[in-house]
Amino acid sequence: MAQYSNYILVCGGTGCRASQSELILQNLKEAVRQNGLQESVQVIRTGCFGFCEKGPVVKLIPDNTFYVQVTPEDADDIVNEHLIKGRKVERLLYVNPETNELILDSKHINFYKKQLRIALRNCGFINPENIDEYIARDGYIALGKALTEMTPEEVIKEIMDSGLRGRGGGGFPTGLKWQITRKVQAPQKYVVCNADEGDPGAFMDRSILEGDPHSIVEAMAINGYCTGASKGLVYIRAEYPLAVERLKIAIDQAKDYGFLGDNIFGTDFSFDIQIRYGAGAFVCGEETALIHSMEGLRGEATVKPPFPSESGYKGCPTNVNNVETYANIPVILLKGAKWFSSIGTEKSKGTKVFALAGKVNNVGLIEVPMGTTLREVIFGIGGGIKDGKKFKAVQTGGPSGGCLTEKHLDLPIDYDNLIAAGSMMGSGGMIVMDEDDCMVAMAKFYLDFTVEESCGKCAPCRIGNKRLHEMLQKITSGRGNIEDLDKLRNLAMVIKDTALCGLGQTSPNPVLSTMDNFYDEYLAHVDEQRCPSHQCRELTQYFINPEKCKGCTMCARICPVHAITGSRKVPHTIDSEICIRCGSCIEKCKFDAIYVH
């Protein structure tokens, strides 16, 4: 590789690309070329930096200057001012929201300072489309070490000793899973990477595949060596075109370099990886459903046992692991089980990646040691709640999890603590909600999702969730009564106990946990026909306070349905029959004259 003295890293993750990061990259390359710096400055498109809130993000190496919300027009200044004149472009620097201080390099940004990046170690550092950059950061050394210095049993023991548990949600010990698959005798076995990230609001797997696809290729080969499988399959969402493309490039490059194919590292181990596309079905995150989908069938779950490790894809023993689980494997082999197990809590080792989203200041992808508290994540790294509002709850585990509240803020996050608190780790989605979010409507939102995504095979999930949803619909429209709340809880418990697979068994969790933590909100809906957060439309009305209204006509002009009438300089009125409760008028009114009741 050529020796460059400066590197400009441009985030090429989906979020930043949606904000023109490709054009920024082109402009930067052009500016570097125009100034004749192409020998000393390299412009690189990396994977996701994680700080999506402030995207598009551009980072300069070696001084770690971190430019945020960059536009294509800023490219010239970055090259002319920063690289040539040595002056940082101040208007693009990150400002500490608490102190209003300009932060000169990424190491001093709170968002990064409190993270520990293992699974995301290469995301935002390397060009994911260049295998040499992965190798330069110790890539494929773990595979070489496993194949040439260790027996499969030794590798499995190392993974077991590390305490790594499945990051897809279940938390099953990874080493044990590998050992079970290894022990089954069969002429053909498969290892599968589950990249069907269906939890709405979670994007960690996508970011790893986009930012560091080789780590998955390497880990799958190690898995193949340990379990005795010669074929690997990646089951990936078709909705992630960029991740698919980068994974394809990575597989081809690995083949060219001999890390995939026949007789890898001169041993008699041969391994190959193929890609299978999902087609949008949340249930396919469940192992048995995923395998059926790969076989070209409807993604319906089946009863376990037999477990996939005994009889999976095409009836062969199949080991399924999640993307993030795989991303941890090479590091564990290089740094050792002892190092890995020194991080985290007693029963949950290592780190966990979370997709922090919702009403939090710093939306993005973060990785913290297991045992970090929710407070640290939401207020330390996440920078607190948007617009200075009050924290209400955080949903972990997506539609399968539950909400955690104020009283859980100091809870160390690990698999067992979250389950004890009525939620779960899940794949790592973390949606923050503030005082404006109605928890009954939130439960209904998740049920909407489960009803849509139920595969329909078992009655508790197919019919039960539909009935749950209808009851919630009734309650949020003000037609519910107190008996409905008992019925709701009973039915939720029955579904939890009787559904066939993980999707059905966990689908009532959002209902149960919001009932446990926010029963008073449910009561307000059924007893007083009132939505305390003013979110349930059928229960709210908009009014204009004639004493505050100056008759500026702003609201009347912005109203999409022309529900507001009134002459200039005369207080306006809202026609409730026409009003769709979109809230546009409230946002526009400069005099705080519009209120919801």
Place this chain on the structure above:
Amino acid sequence: MEKIHLPQSKIKELQAVCKEHDNDSGELINILHAAQEIFGYLPREVQEIVASELHIPVSRVYGVVTFYSFFTMTPKGKYPISVCLGTACYVRGAEKVLDEFQRQLEIKVGETTLDGLFSLDCLRCVGACGLAPVVTIGGKVYGRITPEKVRDILSEYYIREE
């Protein structure tokens, strides 16, 4: 129902795709992805061809097409609009944005406008949660959408059409 006439060249293309996959029914989903690329959607006639090429009942193809949300049996508009209803977008007001699109276009989710210009769907998370709420039109991603911005976005396309 009236039969749709499929162009012969596209049928040939589809048959070639099936052959590439060894007419293996285990490859059904990959083949349907390709078929949707070719035809834009998967009407009954396309499903019949796939079934006969793979030697499986049409009911099995239909079962798979209707199971997965990525596959559609109705043609999309020239500019397919998808409003993200992932949780992050939802808590930042995606529902109101969706309502506004329905109101302005006078169609419901899953429908296409009479002039064939726009179709409206929701999707679950494109993973650009930092830009929530997010709307995609064709390949273009629009971030931080509010109901007030809907009209401007649509007129962008109406102007292009004129």
